[in-house]
Amino acid sequence: MKKIAALNLFTSLFICLITSCTNSEKANKVALTDEAQNRIQSYSEELIGSINNFEFSIINNSWDYSAFRVRVSEKINKTQRSVLNHIFDDNLRMTIKSGNLSIVHRINSEKGHVSLIRLKHFEYYSELTLLLTYDGYFNFFKYRIEFIQNSPKLTDYYDYSENLWYSEKIKSVLELNSKYIAHSPERRQANLALDQSRLALQAGDTLEALYLLYDIPDSHSKGNSLSLRKLGLAVTLGDSIFSDVLFTEFDRNQSTFMKYLYHYYESDTTNLKLTINLLSKQLGGSSKLDSLFEQGYLWNIK
Known part of the structure; x- marks a missing residue:
């Protein structure tokens, strides 16, 4: 059988090391207009260009922590939301930032390139799927984009090889914390x-x-x-x-x-x-x- 020399793993194992407890927030969902979709299209092109140029500012400035927290909060119970709010600013915020910027770091360190696979619009959000190409191998990465306060905002991300939205990973940890x-x-x-x-x-x-x-x-x-x-x-x-x-x-x-x-x-x-x-x-x-x-x-x- 053919030997695989190495697996490129940039996954983090988020398994049950969390303790304790926050207010539920509800997202004010606004349907995407044609103008919003056009703005998201332009933003997506800028985002791809910034990643290929190893620039962090667009991702840093457009990531919406509040919207991400709402996205997680909608999927969990009151006790789990209390835990989320307790740990979010002190622990999760920096972890989210590091994970969100990992795509730029990897493209830079491994001399890769990002290109568009597709931008798909839904009623309240869009999904931007990216192709990450390196020397002999590739991966896919997907961003969820919402239009918040008249601007495109990144609110979640998905790694195809890891098979999980980041919000789902946080949700899983919170559920484990409350169950076990x-x-x-x-x-x-x-x-x-x-x-x-x-x-x-x-x-x-x-x-x-x-x-x-x-x-x-x-x-x-x-x-x-x-x-x-x-x-x-x-x-x-x-x-x-x-x-x-x-x-x-x-x-x-x-x-x-x-x-x-x-x-x-x-x-x-x-x-x-x-x-x-x-x-x-x-x-x-x-x-x-x-x-x-x-x-x-x-x-x-x-």
Whole structure:
């Protein structure tokens, strides 16, 4: 089987280390007018240009923390909103900023390029899907854009390989916090496994670090982050272990990206083509995707 030299992982594992408690906010939704859609179109072009020029100001100035907090608040209960408000300014704001700027840092450090896949307008918001192209591989990134106080504002983002909106990741953490108290067996098990895995990795025992991640309960994982973390360790341990881990994660996780990884590694061209067609459909039928695959580019695999 074909060996994958490395997996490019820029995912963060957001698993249950939060404590406590805020007022519910409701978004004042305003339908997008033709003018608003045109403004969002122009803004999207400026945003793409700024990322390619390694400029941070447009993202920094147009990210709306209040709208993001409302987006999370709409999906959680009163107790969870209390926790969100308690931690937002002191903890989450900087984490959100770092994650939001990660696309610029990665394009800069890996000499990549961003281009438009599609801009799709809905009644109250738009979604801007971007193609991130690097040397031999690519990924996709999506922004949610709302028109707030007469300006386009970024209010959420989605990484296709991670298979999760950032607001959904925060929501998942808050739900875990309310469902599993700090001293619950599941939460202690998850935190202990993460800590021990980190220590094993620091001590140079990658295999033990990998095995310890399997002690994390399924209840404490959402999206592809944990699967990608396991694969990131397994790929350094040789084909046999990587193959076993990939099969296990594919069996547990049927996301589009995991299907792509599995069928690519197994050289299953028939199912790989079906997965690529599924991805293309999710992206709105982009011709750029077909062109990249024809040139031998890989989805988020170095």
